[in-house]
């Protein structure tokens with residue numbers, strides 16, 4: 001159901017992949033040549049004849065910069081190079097030696113500026129916060145240039161976490177050329193919002209040979225109904241209601257709009273449109289129907305004893321379960337180990353911290369750890385939503401429109417995931433990834449101040465894209 005997306009590698013995984021290429025006969029110098037050639041190609045295309053300033057650091061990121069400078073000058077472009085420090089690796093020293101032009105001191109380069117700024121100061125080897133004067137200099141150059149291009153990652157970002165190790169200045173690049181593969185800094189905030197357009201430059205890594213357990217979510221492949229399909233095989237979703245009727249109504253509507261064949265809303269409300277939602281009063285045996293493919297509990301549930309009782313009933317069923325909103329406040333994640341059926345949790349940052357604490361590590365690492373601890377699929381929501389499975393796999397959703405930050409969109413997400421989960425053969429990680437993708441894609445299509453109801457109504461258009 002989910003087509004594997006672009007892999008996202010940590011610095012250690014990149015070094016290991018590089019090591020395997022070297023063991024197979026390549027040299028660091030060759031890899032640097034490929035990286036430099038890829039960068040030169042992009043810079044040549046984007047600079048359109050403008051003069052270029054390349055800032056080089058002491059490691060192999062700087063080495064890539066020297067190679068790109070040589071190749072761009074060879075193509076007749078006006079290139080200036082400035083260095084923060086002398087090269088400290090053999091490959092970077094060789095690349096520096098093959099650059100025939102002058103190397104300006106760092107501070108002079110800043111003063112002169114340039115139309116196109118290429119940041120090759122630090123890449124995956126950044127190991128600590130930047131010296132404030134260095135940070136300020138890089139951060140001054142990027143906005144003053146017509147075009148700012150980062151080699152591998154903007155030099156003030158922790159590649160593994162996306163954390164800003166520069167000053168407090170917000171310095172967005174226009175383009176980031178990720179070498180060999182995406183890194184967490186390209187998809188996790190605040191890093192993701194500093195990278196601009198991210199393009200992966202091929203440096204010869206064999207896709208089959210690099211870890212694919214963490215990837216950017218790609219377009220899912222969701223099956224269309226067939227002539228033999230009936231409402232229960234499309235998926236029956238039960239939404240457990242509570243005192244906030246609107247929230248559970250939204251989740252129910254969204255489950256239909258994401259393709260469910262039957263939606264049961266367990267609430268005390270009187271019938272009202274849309275009449276397709278089957279409303280039934282809550283009772284302890286309301287979830288006994290074996291045809292139910294997924295239960296959504298949490299939107300509008302409340303946090304009182306009655307809500308707790310409903311959550312307990314839902315947890316005790318053998319149905320796949322989406323636990324969202326209020327139910328996350330009532331949940332002891334340790335209890336989920338006893339469940340045989342799949343469980344999906346959809347916390348935002350505050351709910352995540354309340355459930356799992358403020359652990360160290362990137363959002364990906366924290367989501368993976370929480371998934372393992374709770375034996376549930378985690379949808380760790382935010383501008384950089386991470387979906388993690390207890391088996392270690394994780395997907396990071398490409399950035400969605402900030403217009404999603406409006407009441408009710410979480411309820412719509414819970415319903416969409418419920419619909420995916422209820423369909424036959426949809427494993428929970430794939431269902432959660434597909435549901436979040438549909439939700440973000442529908443929001444991107446609207447891309448204006450929409451109501452959560454309208455977001456639910458837009459889901460079929462996103463679904464059409466996933467039908468291939």
Ligand SMILES: NC(=O)C1=CN([C@@H]2O[C@H](COP(=O)(O)OP(=O)(O)OC[C@H]3O[C@@H](n4cnc5c(N)ncnc54)[C@H](OP(=O)(O)O)[C@@H]3O)[C@@H](O)[C@H]2O)[C@H](O)CC1
Pocket residue numbers: 014015017018031032035057058059060061062063064088089121122123124125126127128129130131151152153179180203
């Ligand atoms: N992995 C690959 O497949 C390839 C990667 N390439 C490029 O190489 C870089 C990674 O290169 P590396 O040399 O490991 O690291 P960096 O260039 O990012 O920088 C390391 C040097 O910078 C020093 N450092 C680190 N943090 C700071 C800081 N805050 N202030 C000052 N100096 C810092 C570090 O010093 P240490 O004291 O920490 O050792 C190093 O001297 C990758 O991003 C790609 O661009 C290859 O070109 C191709 C294959």
Ligand SMILES: [K+]
Pocket residue numbers: 061119120121122123150151152153154155
């Ligand atoms: K860089």
